Amino acid sequence: MKKLRVGIIGCGRIFVMHAVPASTLEESELVACCDVVAERAAAAAEKYGAKAYTDYREMLDREKLDAVHLCLPHYLHTVVAKYAFSRGVNVLSEKPMSIDYESAEDAVISAEKAGVLYGVIFQCRYNNSAQLVKRSLEAGKLGKIISARSTLTWKRDDEYYKESDWKGTWDKEGGGVVIDQAIHSIDLVNWMVDSGVKSVSCSMANRGHKIVKVEDSAEGLITYENGVRYGFYCMNNYGCDEPIEIRLLCEKGKVVFGYDDAYITYNDGSTEEAHQEENVTLYEGGKDYWGFQHVRQIRQFYRACLGLEPLDISGREALKTHKLICEIYKQGKETMR
Ligand SMILES: NC(=O)c1ccc[n+]([C@@H]2O[C@H](COP(=O)([O-])OP(=O)(O)OC[C@H]3O[C@@H](n4cnc5c(N)ncnc54)[C@H](O)[C@@H]3O)[C@@H](O)[C@H]2O)c1
Structure with a gap:
């Protein structure tokens, strides 16, 4: 089976839940890790036998990736996703899609126009x-x-x-x-x-x-x-x-x-x-309250990237919950004033 060339952007706390599946599943090989903190990127890359980057654009421009995982602060999710879509790379983003509704919807449309897959983690x-x-x-x-x-x-x-x-x-x-x-x-x-x-x-x-x-x-x-x-x-x-x-x-x-x-x-x-x-x-370094099912969702996403099955939790599917979350904030913030 062809192995997907996979990269991960963001090597912080949740990184391990993505790095272990990316480097061990039969569908993928982890070839690049990126973090703005150079030592974090270097340590992650060394551990998993990948190449380290501190600039996600450089990584996406150079590595000819099939898929990239986003393990970033929330406000960066759609910004980086859109850059990956523009390079023809499938994206699996950690939740939430974004910090507002408009940018999340815009990212969904961008992925559909680019003809790439956009998955959003809801491992539970x-x-x-x-x-x-x-x-x-x-x-x-x-x-x-x-x-x-x-x-x-x-x-x-x-x-x-x-x-x-x-x-x-x-x-x-x-x-x-x-x-x-x-x-x-x-x-x-x-x-x-x-x-x-x-x-x-x-x-x-x-x-x-x-x-x-x-x-x-x-x-x-x-x-x-x-x-x-x-x-x-x-x-x-x-x-x-x-x-x-x-x-x-x-x-x-x-x-x-x-x-x-x-x-x-x-x-x-x-x-x-x-x-x-x-x-x-x-x-190692994982938290039990994250559950144990990242690996199931990541494998499902990879199989969809390989054309073996339809994507379960697409950006459009995740948008339903994102819309609700944004509505909860719209109402809830009013009560905090
Ligand atoms: N699904 C879950 O159950 C679950 C659990 C924990 C965290 N998460 C999600 O994972 C994401 C990351 O959370 P975390 O706790 O790992 O955060 P974190 O702060 O530990 O890690 C984020 C990493 O991104 C890096 N970074 C910031 N800007 C960057 C950029 N421009 N380019 C490259 N790297 C950059 C930071 O240096 C940091 O290492 C969040 O969306 C969070 O909600 C999901």
Whole structure:
């Protein structure tokens, strides 16, 4: 099989979740790593036997890549993606697509015009738990969703924000707990409900962080065109990362699921459940709250690049959740004034 020539831009915390699959899957070889911090790029390149760059344009101009992963601060995602599209390179971007709606939509259109693939990481969709729930909904076993709710209570203290020059800023991260941590649970519900959003009513606050101005708490009600009402609550002032919880009330049953486990109880008394595999290994430097499914999504993206299957989570697909996230900010920011 032809191996895709792959590069990664951004060699920070999440880099390992992309570098290990890129350098070990049969579909790919990791040939170039780029970071503006030269030592970071050099260390990453040496570890994975790739070439180091500090300028992503130079890397994209020289390396004849088939695909590039973006592991960058949020405000750079679409800027760099568009440069890659202009060079005919397929892009797999970390979430979120961008810090506003317009640039994300513009990037989707640019990729379509360039005829290249644009994937966006929402790895939690590949968890066994989420897969079971989605399959049951698609098969009609649960009937229609009536209501949904999600909760996330995690810990991101001032120390966490001190370590980064972009996290916790409106102009570079685009927000706080919603765009960074709760985006995955909101995406899971949005994916399950699979309908246009009719209205968003929400509030946001910074209740516990002194060194950043972005929201650390948010709650709201999303009403969908198909009638589903979805309530969400998230905050990162908690003392640890508790498992997220999503509940779905459906016509033919109830669902409780998180990243690791899913429990479905049908109205006829029958049950189904799914769990994270037992022997998953955490990559060196990886965090368990990132889950273990980056590799599944990355492989799916590569197989789409090779023309073996259609791309699952395209930019256009991810735009649905991005639009909702941007609407939550539009409403929520008003309540922070
Ligand atoms: N999917 C998930 O669960 C998950 C988890 C963690 C992070 N992420 C996402 O991954 C992305 C990166 O987050 P992180 O925590 O690794 O951030 P980070 O700050 O640790 O890493 C970003 C890296 O990009 C580099 N960089 C900045 N500007 C650059 C440029 N112009 N060219 C090349 N390199 C540049 C920085 O020097 C840094 O090394 C974000 O979008 C974040 O939301 C996703």
